[in-house]
Amino acid sequence: xxxxxxxxxxxxxxxxxxxxxxxxxxxxxxxxxxxxxxxxxxxxxxxxxxxxxxxxxxxxxxxxxxxxxxxxxxxxxxxxxxxxxxxxxxxxxxxxxxxxxxxxxxxxxxxxxxxxxxxxxxxxxxxxxx
Ligand SMILES: [Zn+2]
Numbered sequence: 001x002x003x004x005x006x007x008x009x010x011x012x013x014x015x016x017x018x019x020x021x022x023x024x025x026x027x028x029x030x031x032x033x034x035x036x037x038x039x040x041x042x043x044x045x046x047x048x049x050x051x052x053x054x055x056x057x058x059x060x061x062x063x064x065x066x067x068x069x070x071x072x073x074x075x076x077x078x079x080x081x082x083x084x085x086x087x088x089x090x091x092x093x094x095x096x097x098x099x100x101x102x103x104x105x106x107x108x109x110x111x112x113x114x115x116x117x118x119x120x121x122x123x124x125x126x127x128x129x130x
Pocket of ligand 1: 013026027028120
């Protein structure tokens with residue numbers, strides 16, 4: 001039995017290793033779709049309540065909401081620090097691929113996630129299945 005849940009967050013980022021366009025500071029509405037796989041249904045006919053999935057998954061995804069995401073080695077982090085501007089430092093270039101893998105692994109620590117889809121735009125998304 002698989003359950004699919006959709007989430008989203010808004011964030012700014014840049015990826016200096018992915019060409020001029022992605023290297024500029026910009027933002028996305030990240031649409032995240034998580035697929036969970038369960039092997040058992042309880043006596044009430046439920047695998048896991050959608051709301052219980054949300055209680056674990058939403059804080060993981062929403063921690064990035066309305067923040068600027070920066071690779072920890074991006075020199076821009078120093079500017080953000082000097083300006084006292086909040087941002088989230090990540091141990092990887094903030095490509096959609098890396099974000100999908102990172103979020104997938106964070107969720108996998110607590111839930112049986114088997115697939116994540118992360119879309120940066122209406123036409124482009126990453127599908128990661130672990
Ligand atoms: Zn981008």
